[in-house]
Amino acid sequence: MTNSNLSTREKVEKSMKRRRAGEMRFRAYGMASVLFGLLCLVLLFSDIIYKGASAFRQTVLNTDIVIDASYLGIDEKSSEKEIMNANFEGLIKQHFKETIKPEGRRERSQLYGLLSVGAGWQLQTLVLDNPSLIGKKINVDLIVDDDVDQWFKHDRGQQDGSTRLSDLQISWLESWVAEDRLFTRFNKQFFVNGDSREPELAGIRGAITGTLLTLVVTFLLSFPIGVAAAIYLEEFAPRNRLTEIVEININNLAAVPSITFGLLGLAIFINMVGVARSTPIVGGLVLTLMTLPTIIISGRAAIKAVPPSIREAAFGLGASKMQVVFHHVLPLALPGMLTGTIIGMAQALGETAPLLMIGMVAFVVDVPAFINDPSTVLPVQIFLWSDSPERGFMERTSGAIMVLIAFLITMNTTAVMLRRRLERRW
Structure with a gap:
């Protein structure tokens, strides 16, 4: 009986050793993957900074x-x-x-x-x-x-x-x-x-101004439309086959290649409506189409995160459906919606393919003053300079990438800070 117990114990201990060894290997693989990713990121940033620092x-x-x-x-x-x-x-x-x-x-x-x-x-x-x-x-x-x-x-x-x-x-x-x-x-x-055309005179003011104007148009259109769609689908829309089809299509649109939205903007906004090419307004319209799925999905997730007890308490006090949604649910879900919107805007900031399709690849010297002036955006400006053979444009390409990365880091950091400062834990 004793020999049998010792044999069983030895088997359990061997099994535990194998499990611990397996856990250690898995942790080592995970740590190695993280370190490899960080190493690639460091090498990428080091190469960009090395080539682009002289542009300043x-x-x-x-x-x-x-x-x-x-x-x-x-x-x-x-x-x-x-x-x-x-x-x-x-x-x-x-x-x-x-x-x-x-x-x-x-x-x-x-x-x-x-x-x-x-x-x-x-x-x-x-x-x-x-x-x-x-x-x-x-x-x-x-x-x-x-x-x-x-x-x-x-x-x-x-x-x-x-x-x-x-x-x-x-x-x-x-x-x-x-x-x-x-x-x-x-x-x-x-x-x-x-x-x-001269590398020593080339600058990014026109591209930055065009980018800001395009993002303003994108935000003014995508945020209210995305929030309204999220509220309707989550709070008011009936649960039927049509609603399911709409929800499935919204989720699918979030994964559609960005150049598809450029083709859509070219066909509708330019060819059918007649909006001028290479302007912040048409760029903002195209990026709105691309950003809306992200804002709607994040908005619905923020609304779902509001506890049902908030709604029940408001209904118990005699509030109507509209009052419950706009006086209680929306203010509590707004931080999550803003976070999703900033992430969607950061994604739009780095897009190039859809804007190439609507003509924002044009050579524009003057700085745009309004949303209907010819302009380009920073990612497209980087694309244009990277295609130039002069060494001066090569370093300006890396310098512009550094500026673009700084904008992206700022926007993502703002999103994280807003989420931590404004969101409530239930």
Whole structure:
């Protein structure tokens, strides 16, 4: 009898050891999966930051230049139109021609190519803001060409032939570096300019403005419609076959590829209704269709989470169905609805495919002022820059991705904080 008991105990202990070993292996596999995911995330962010951090620095050339009134044909009393028509680009070329003294047309062309085409615009802006500068010598930091920018930030001192600059151009740049006239500063142009064909002048202001306008349209349409649909389906809709079909279709729409909504928007809003392409209003309409299923599903889940005792107590005090829903259920479910809405908006912020279908891939330089102005959005701007061969656009692509990720992290963090601060535990 004793031997039998010991044998049974040994079997149980062996079985427990196998179970504990199995649990330990499962935990190890789970921990390894989490660590692998974190490692991939760290590598992704590190690569983006490594390639995009330089986009927030702009190489400039410091120089003293005389705003020659006789050459420009203007004075302090000149009108804004006259100042805008003045040849500031020629003034800059004349200044460097006199100071560097290049020999021949070829050297002059190489010298002028070191500066950005936006350098004349810089001087023009300074004079427009302060006409008293006309006739005076001013100290200004002129934006250089994107090839010079990449050379100074990445290629200086290397002999691998990665730069497109000639030996003569590099000799001029090295002399400016020795004189401490060529340096980098914070690239505010990246945040205040619209898109441009020149990498050193390209910015994300137009894309960010278009994104914000598109999201405003999306929120104003999707939130009230989604909340109203969730309330009706959960509180008022009869339980029949039609309601079941609607609920199944809403759940299915949440998993439909986003490009399908772009095709739907192209067919209905543009071809049938006649809404202008590449505008925040049509982008907001398309993203509304895509976001509605997420808001409706999260809204219904928030309404279901309200305890039945709240409804029963309100009915017991003589409240009507409408009063119960809008005075008691909706205020308690609203935090969950807002959380779902923010998550849906964050998803819409990162969408590209549906907006490509409605023409928001157009090259738009001007910053949109209203929802019916031509514009693009940040994900599409990233898509456009990633297709450009210039190295300057490559770093701006990574810089714009960093800005987009910052927006997404902010929106998701806001959703989590709202949920923790406003939701009630029953």
